[in-house]
Amino acid sequence: MTEETMTIREMCDAFDVTPRTLRFYEAKELLFPIRDGQKRLFTRRDRGRLKLILRGKRFGFSLEEIRQLLDLYSPGDRQAMQLAATLDVARERLVDMERRRTELTQAIDDLKNQMDIVEDMLSSAGRVRDAAE
Amino acid sequence: MTEETMTIREMCDAFDVTPRTLRFYEAKELLFPIRDGQKRLFTRRDRGRLKLILRGKRFGFSLEEIRQLLDLYSPGDRQAMQLAATLDVARERLVDMERRRTELTQAIDDLKNQMDIVEDMLSSAGRVRDAAE
DNA sequence: AGACAAGATGACGTTTACGTAAAGAGAACG
DNA sequence: CGTTCTCTTTACGTAAACGTCATCTTGTCT
Known part of the structure; x- marks a missing residue:
């Protein structure tokens, strides 16, 4: 698997954001980096989400609006009802x-x-x- | 001429904004209502500019970015140099x-x-x- | 062991775009 | 003439989205 994770600095360089921004997005539950000790490790999933976040921002969406849309792209373990609600938001x-x-x-x-x-x-x-x- | 002016309340109803917003835009030099005593009177020009402001906002432009663009739509008494600069911004x-x-x-x-x-x-x-x- | 660099965790500061409350001016109405 | 609106100015408050210290761990190099 491409279980290739990235440190916070690698993420910053790759996406041209600051560490503060990434921690802020985590606090707002837009990203879910795993931990190695106390250090954050960003997964492929986080990278995909960040790409969508930055795109949404360029369109003027708020982080909260973006967060709702992200659930559509990570339907992982959602229940049918929740998915349907997410679909409504998406529509x-x-x-x-x-x-x-x-x-x-x-x-x-x-x-x-x-x-x-x-x-x-x-x-x-x-x-x-x-x-x- | 259609020198039909509108009060602040008429403007608010017409564009679905608050008085505070209109005064704020005036303070930021996006609108230039004339005065009747101490009351503001919004002209056709103000209405045109407000329409563009609201449109710009929906695209996520900042008020400052919008202000620069507005100069393009009201080239009134600009000098050639200023107009050329405005054109560059517009491009x-x-x-x-x-x-x-x-x-x-x-x-x-x-x-x-x-x-x-x-x-x-x-x-x-x-x-x-x-x-x- | 000492030092340096990278990352973490508060916590307060900043900008944008208004919201909101306080206090006063002027027309209009009964 | 007093009250009621509508509008004004002034000023402090607020939410979003981070910026910017200050302080603390931790791994790493020498």
Whole structure:
């Protein structure tokens, strides 16, 4: 098995986060590193979860929202009822994300248009300045 | 002209925000309501800016990032140099937003897949349970 | 054994984006 | 004229997500 674990420093270097962040995520029950004495060892599962956490953060999700979604990706020993509830949460998130993408597309188009307008303003101002020389 | 202004309460009702939020945005120079005595009056320009602010927030942008973008949409009396700088900021934001959309699409696909997997787990568990009856 | 480095554990500090309570000004109403 | 709203300013409070010490263990090197 790829039971290859990583120290906290290796994790920090690999994911560009601080030790504080990893301990904080553990305290918030987003990660569950095992212990070697008092040292933390992060498993492949932790790495997968961290990747999802960082992605969720980039989308502006709170850690609590992310934690709920993570349960979907680690259905391990859940009961059917809990899984169904998690699925409901996931369905809401999915709708949310799709709505977000639609809106993002709109915002991108708007921004492009506005940039074109400003660029035109700049180039016409340039012609005015050139003509004055 | 549509010089139709709105009171703070009308704005709150229209955009579903609190007075505190609007005053806060003004303090942070995101909005510039005019005054009638000591009361604020929000113009069409303020409404346009607020719409963009709320949209930016849904994408997880900070108010400071949003403020910089707003300058692009209100190029009013800017100098060419400032406009060019604003354009540079906008270009970075645009790249950021497009990258975000790509990643969001990926996340949506991942989530759908994971939901399918969990749904399969549930339905197979259901069959096991049904068989046991 | 001594020292150094890596990691752990509190505990307080910081930033962002407001919430909330206190106190006063101005119009409006009975 | 007193009361009731609506709005204002000022100021302290708060939740999220860590940053930043200070202090303590522990393994490791010499």
